[in-house]
Amino acid sequence: MxxxxxxxxxxxxxxxxxxxxxxxxxxxxxxxxxxxxxxxxxxxxxxxxxxxxxxxxxxxxxxxxxxxxxxxxxxxxxxxxxxxxxxAAIMAVHGVVSDDQLLRVRRGGNGAERKIENRVATRRAECALAAA
Structure with a gap:
């Protein structure tokens, strides 16, 4: 051994x-x-x-x-x-914070950022479908 x-x-x-x-x-x-x-x-x-x-x-x-x-x-x-x-600290923090909290938009405003994010997400999805 x-x-x-x-x-x-x-x-x-x-x-x-x-x-x-x-x-x-x-x-x-x-x-x-x-x-x-x-x-x-x-x-x-x-x-x-x-x-x-x-x-x-x-x-x-x-x-x-x-x-x-x-x-x-x-x-x-x-x-x-x-x-x-x-x-160990990174793993502990990652376990406590969910992915949704890390990805959400934290800025306030009139919703323009959210509209841009939706367009970007739509384009990415369309590109992924076209590539498949």
Whole structure:
């Protein structure tokens, strides 16, 4: 039986070890994913700003990406990092709010917006029928 992979948590972010990133590289990546600058990440992790940069460059070299945003996106794509608290909050709000509330028109007025919406919806339906 295989043990689940170990993980590192930094703030509201969680990262999995053993998936191609060294522990310190993963800590730096989690700090950057959380919105910290290089200087802020260094302060939180207790290392120099250059140390953060070097670790992110090393991880980027392993994964073939050069920018920080691309590095975070690649980590998401590989399933290495996840914002557990943020996703849980989004799921909770989505469950409470129904789809009808999200789609309804919230503007007041003389009904002109509603007429435009009805025309757009009719056109879309006609196009869908024509395509089928």
């Amino acid at each position: 295989t043990a689940p992979p170990a993980s590192i948590t930094l703030g509201n972010w969680q990262g999995l070890l053993g998936c191609g990133a060294a522990p310190r590289e993963l800590e730096c990546l989690l700090a950057i994913a959380g919105g910290a600058s290089g200087k802020e990440a260094a302060r939180v992790l207790g290392i120099s700003e250059d140390g953060v940069k070097k670790r992110l460059i090393a991880l980027g070299t392993k994964w073939g990406v050069t920018r920080r945003a691309a590095l975070v996106a690649e980590a998401f794509k590989r399933g290495i990092i996840s914002p557990a608290a943020v996703l």
